[in-house]
Amino acid sequence: MHSIFRAPLLVSLVGLTLAPFTFAANPHGSEPAESHAASTKKSTASPAKDIAEQLRSAVENGDLRKKRLTLVSTGIDKKFATDDAHTAPPIMLAAATVNPQASRNYIRTKAAVMTGYTAPETSSDDHSHSPHWSYEGDGGPQAWGKLKPEFNTCATGKRQSPIHIEDAVTLQGPAEAIQINYQPSNGVVVNNGHTIQVDVSGDNSITVRGSTYKLLQFHFHHPSEERINYKSYSMVAHLVHRNREGQLAVVGVLLDPGVANSLINNVWTYMPLDAGDSVRMPVGLVDLNELLPKDQRYYQFMGSLTTPPCTEGVLWMVLKQAVTLSRDQLKLFGQLFPNNARPVQSVNARAIREAQ
């Protein structure tokens, strides 16, 4: 996989065929100022950015539902199959490679979207010859623990996440409610190549087990990483908090198809399609209350980060009641991240408490 990032020019000019649909202007008018400013922040418009903008417009117009979109670059050929893909003519997109560095950057970010794989930007990573972590292939979950010494816990840890939660083996009994204090806040939507993550700034916290944890970020997995009584859900949102001692607490909110979710609508509206890109959302648009179910009973257990370095000591609270997102919302995320869920890990000797 590394080799695809090393050749100086990787994408040939295939040409951009717009027929039979044209990437029409955004039907909602011009892009919101914040979004546009953020998505053009790196430089003046490049071929990659043009394509990203066109893709965004196509997604917003709903054109992708009727067409088959084929992104072509050397070594990577990913089809977004949609409803009537077999009858609709394919649309070929490719980058014109004028500037080799811009081309490499474009390929790096596009490949990351295609593969759930983030190519190295930092010098320390550039000198490593091990594959980078991903959700399939050589860098997939089975290999995480061997990719780097600091990822060892992924293989050797005894309290890894996610897990399969079975009511039959949970500890029953009274436990405290999570005291949740969320309010409309600001956020930056990041496509990090592994997921869509919203870095939140504002006064959001939870209090549980005598400690207050501040909300740092939330992100999504498709399908859900957690399994409950042998059921998987379409997606899960992980709300990541940290207390003053540096301990992490994650609230898991399970998602299944149904009524559209307003917070997800806000996030999806601004989410960058290119890995490594980020967009600042308009002020006050991030309100996590819009994502929470009414019934906030939960399962509580100790676990880990579900991505490398798989650090343990994380307090997990998975809300039992799922919330909904629309099928269109689900489909859009699934096109960017067909599978970004770590398989369930051994429970070992862990206690799982059914709380509240």
Ligand SMILES: [Zn+2]
């Ligand atoms: Zn997660």
